[in-house]
Amino acid sequence: xxxxxxxxxxxxxxxxxxxxxxxxxxxxxxxxxxxxxxxxxxxxxxxxxxxxxxxxxxxxxxxxxxxxxxxxxxxxxxxxxxxxxxxxxxxxxxxxxxxxxxxxxxxxxxxxxxxxxxxxxxxxxxxxxxxxxxxxxxxxxxxxxxxxxxxxxxxxxxxxxxxxxxxxxxxxxxxxxxxxxxxxxxxxxxxxxxxxxxxxxxxxxxxxxxxxxxxxxxxxxxxxxxxxxxxxxxxxxxxxxxxxxxxxxxxxxxxxxxxxxxxxxxxxxxxxxxxxxxxxxxxxxxxxxxxxxxxxxxxxxxxxxxxxxxxxxxxxxxxxxxxxxxxxxxxxxxxxxxxxxxxxxxxxxxxxxxxxxxxxxxxxxxxxxxxxxxxxxxxxxxxxxxxxxxxxxxxxxxxxxxxxxxxxxxxxxxxxxxxxxxxxxxxxxxxxxxxxxxxxxxxxxxxxxxxxxxxxxxxxxxxxxxxxxxxxxxxxxxxxxxxxxxxxxxxxxxxxxxxxxxxxxxxxxxxxxxxxxxxxxxx
Amino acid sequence: xxxxxxxxxxxxxxxxxxxxxxxxxxxxxxxxxxxxxxxxxxxxxxxxxxxxxxxxxxxxxxxxxxxxxxxxxxxxxxxxxxxxxxxxxxxxxxxxxxxxxxxxxxxxxxxxxxxxxxxxxxxxxxxxxxxxxxxxxxxxxxxxxxxxxxxxxxxxxxxxxxxxxxxxxxxxxxxxxxxxxxxxxxxxxxxxxxxxxxxxxxxxxxxxxxxxxxxxxxxxxxxxxx
Numbered sequence: 001x002x003x004x005x006x007x008x009x010x011x012x013x014x015x016x017x018x019x020x021x022x023x024x025x026x027x028x029x030x031x032x033x034x035x036x037x038x039x040x041x042x043x044x045x046x047x048x049x050x051x052x053x054x055x056x057x058x059x060x061x062x063x064x065x066x067x068x069x070x071x072x073x074x075x076x077x078x079x080x081x082x083x084x085x086x087x088x089x090x091x092x093x094x095x096x097x098x099x100x101x102x103x104x105x106x107x108x109x110x111x112x113x114x115x116x117x118x119x120x121x122x123x124x125x126x127x128x129x130x131x132x133x134x135x136x137x138x139x140x141x142x143x144x145x146x147x148x149x150x151x152x153x154x155x156x157x158x159x160x161x162x163x164x165x166x167x168x169x170x171x172x173x174x175x176x177x178x179x180x181x182x183x184x185x186x187x188x189x190x191x192x193x194x195x196x197x198x199x200x201x202x203x204x205x206x207x208x209x210x211x212x213x214x215x216x217x218x219x220x221x222x223x224x225x226x227x228x229x230x231x232x233x234x235x236x237x238x239x240x241x242x243x244x245x246x247x248x249x250x251x252x253x254x255x256x257x258x259x260x261x262x263x264x265x266x267x268x269x270x271x272x273x274x275x276x277x278x279x280x281x282x283x284x285x286x287x288x289x290x291x292x293x294x295x296x297x298x299x300x301x302x303x304x305x306x307x308x309x310x311x312x313x314x315x316x317x318x319x320x321x322x323x324x325x326x327x328x329x330x331x332x333x334x335x336x337x338x339x340x341x342x343x344x345x346x347x348x349x350x351x352x353x354x355x356x357x358x359x360x361x362x363x364x365x366x367x368x369x370x371x372x373x374x375x376x377x378x379x380x381x382x383x384x385x386x387x388x389x390x391x392x393x394x395x396x397x398x399x400x401x402x403x404x405x406x407x408x409x410x411x412x413x414x415x416x417x418x419x420x421x422x423x424x425x426x427x428x429x430x431x432x433x434x435x436x437x438x439x440x441x442x443x444x445x446x447x448x449x450x451x452x453x454x455x456x457x458x459x460x461x462x463x464x465x466x467x468x469x470x471x472x473x474x475x476x477x478x479x480x481x482x483x484x485x486x487x488x489x490x491x492x493x494x495x496x497x498x499x500x501x502x503x504x505x506x507x508x509x510x511x512x513x514x515x516x517x518x519x520x521x522x523x
Numbered sequence: 524x525x526x527x528x529x530x531x532x533x534x535x536x537x538x539x540x541x542x543x544x545x546x547x548x549x550x551x552x553x554x555x556x557x558x559x560x561x562x563x564x565x566x567x568x569x570x571x572x573x574x575x576x577x578x579x580x581x582x583x584x585x586x587x588x589x590x591x592x593x594x595x596x597x598x599x600x601x602x603x604x605x606x607x608x609x610x611x612x613x614x615x616x617x618x619x620x621x622x623x624x625x626x627x628x629x630x631x632x633x634x635x636x637x638x639x640x641x642x643x644x645x646x647x648x649x650x651x652x653x654x655x656x657x658x659x660x661x662x663x664x665x666x667x668x669x670x671x672x673x674x675x676x677x678x679x680x681x682x683x684x685x686x687x688x689x690x691x692x693x694x695x696x697x698x699x700x701x702x703x704x705x706x707x708x709x710x711x712x713x714x715x716x717x718x719x720x721x722x723x724x725x726x727x728x729x730x731x732x733x734x735x736x737x738x739x740x741x742x743x744x745x746x747x748x749x
Contacts, residue, residue, distance in 0.1 A: 005590075006534055009582070010538065010542075012582050016575060016579045017579050460567070462565070462566040479678055484680075485558070486680075486687075489684050492688070493691030504698060511619065518621050
């Protein structure tokens with residue numbers, strides 16, 4: 001009987017240990033989901049309409065507005081949808097934590113790149129989904145100026161120039177006859193070049209995405225499933241999923257990995273458990289600015305230096321601009337490990353007119369959340385640091401006027417005069433300017449969501465669960481195995497073990513000496 | 524009184540002891556890697572091994588408890604005040620004067636008074652605390668919004684620190700335990716006993732238990748010819 005029990009226990013333990021150690025993960029639902037997604041991606045989309053056969057489009061268009069009118073003659077309600085979207089309005093009504101209901105967006109928020117739209121529309125309207133948005137008199141309820149083609153051109157010949165109008169070389173008829181679902185070429189024209197150059201602003205959106213390999217972006221890879229932007233950024237009535245927290249505040253309309261991959265996509269339970277506190281991007285985007293460099297710092301205070309009375313530009317060895325008279329000094333980064341924060345989907349912003357005291361870097365936007373917040377997950381971010389113009393008497397960040405047609409109108413990029421630029425800029429947003437300015441440190445937080453790496457490149461356990469150099473070293477308020485240790489417990493524990501070892505050694509040595517002496521005596 | 528070979532540790536007890544020893548060492552190795560003390564298996568493997576070895580240990584503990592209760596061996600751990608100080612005195616003074624052990628080891632009383640106290644503390648305090656904090660560690664879930672979780676605990680800190688402290692104490696116990704193995708009749712006699720089950724003990728009179736076909740603890744084998 002005893003032997004039988006003994007054998008049973010031994011077998012039980014052996015089975016547990018070996019099952020645990022030798023276990024091969026069996027194909028699970030996660031693989032089936034991936035197969036299903038690959039299958040979906042392999043379905044070719046066939047448009048239901050051939051626009052070149054439609055009579056309203058079989059005409060010579062002399063202005064882009066005529067094209068829009070033709071579009072709206074069939075798609076009668078789409079104009080309203082576009083006018084309700086932030087691609088058009090550059091603002092949206094949002095609840096801002098601590099501030100209440102505000103209308104926020106590109107139109108009225110500051111950033112720490114080119115600072116703000118305001119008086120600079122003539123430089124900004126290239127990326128407005130409309131025509132002639134050059135000043136604040138622009139009529140946002142007139143659908144005639146909607147630019148359908150910037151998003152729906154499939155010929156890749158459509159391009160915008162000044163005033164947000166198409167370049168004269170564009171064959172409007174040809175473009176109008178070949179409209180279709182937006183491709184990455186459409187989205188990328190604006191979104192890859194935010195901040196005035198490739199990858200400048202985001203760090204995870206850049207021209208490498210026009211035709212990336214799997215290492216750059218596992219989803220958009222031309223040797224992968226080759227997804228378009230709109231595969232994730234789906235839209236209903238021109239209201240897109242996905243938005244950026246430099247210009248929005250609320251936890252809604254977000255595009256997420258879970259849309260396709262479900263909430264618990266991993267084979268291993270222990271990794272699925274991480275998804276409660278860790279966003280997918282945190283492990284699956286180990287580096288950003290993978291191909292081109294992204295702008296990490298922007299020092300406006302050095303702007304305005306001239307050589308022989310002329311503005312000039314300096315570049316580093318990689319060809320990144322590190323100084324230009326119009327904008328100041330830049331710092332760049334490439335193949336960067338992100339910073340990490342807890343984020344619950346809501347954000348606050350510096351709103352024009354907010355008084356701030358610059359004893360620490362001023363957050364231009366602030367993504368909210370902490371460990372104790374059940375909605376919050378760890379996400380990777382890029383933090384862009386800048387020195388930008390500030391009025392020490394009114395304690396306001398200054399909206400400068402940068403763009404001007406002529407010298408003498410206060411445009412910094414023409415006159416290189418901060419004082420005039422601040423005066424004109426602040427007047428344009430109805431805010432006071434004391435006549436004195438200085439430069440203060442500011443920070444902006446940009447979530448990193450794109451350029452997902454192949455799974456074999458994802459962040460490994462030890463990169464966070466480690467005493468030294470943990471990716472999450474900066475995150476506080478919780479205990480993380482491997483990273484954290486309580487100094488008291490460590491001292492007690494190590495002290496005890498050292499004490500025991502010393503005690504044992506002393507005792508053993510004494511015993512041996514005594515034993516030898518005793519042996520001698522008995523002999 | 525002659526030293527006679529006595530069957531002190533029955534098969535299950537030896538099996539339990541050595542399996543526990545191996546599992547504990549393995550848990551220490553993988554556990555302190557998870558703690559961040561060193562790198563050996565690799566973090567992911569260390570976690571996996573640690574969790575599996577923990578399950579194995581739980582199975583072993585379940586059988587060990589059953590064995591202790593059914594055989595009455597649990598009575599070995601009832602602490603006694605008598606001779607505790609004598610035992611302490613022996614380790615501090617007597618052992619250096621070649622004094623005899625203050626207590627006699629017999630099959631019915633394998634543990635000296637100090638061992639009784641320490642092992643009882645180990646069994647009812649240190650191991651349960653470490654095992655329970657380990658179970659909480661394993662089944663701990665972050666506070667969740669929409670799903671029911673087995674345990675909603677605000678943070679891991681208290682659980683982890685208790686488990687770590689338990690681990691340090693167990694390491695300390697293990698070191699002392701291994702050293703004190705050498706303080707038997709000869710430096711290796713205790714070790715041999717735990718391997719073979721037999722130990723040469725000084726017996727005043729043959730103590731017998733109900734005999735059966737298998738050797739029972741306490742049955743005197745043929746006294747070795749000396």
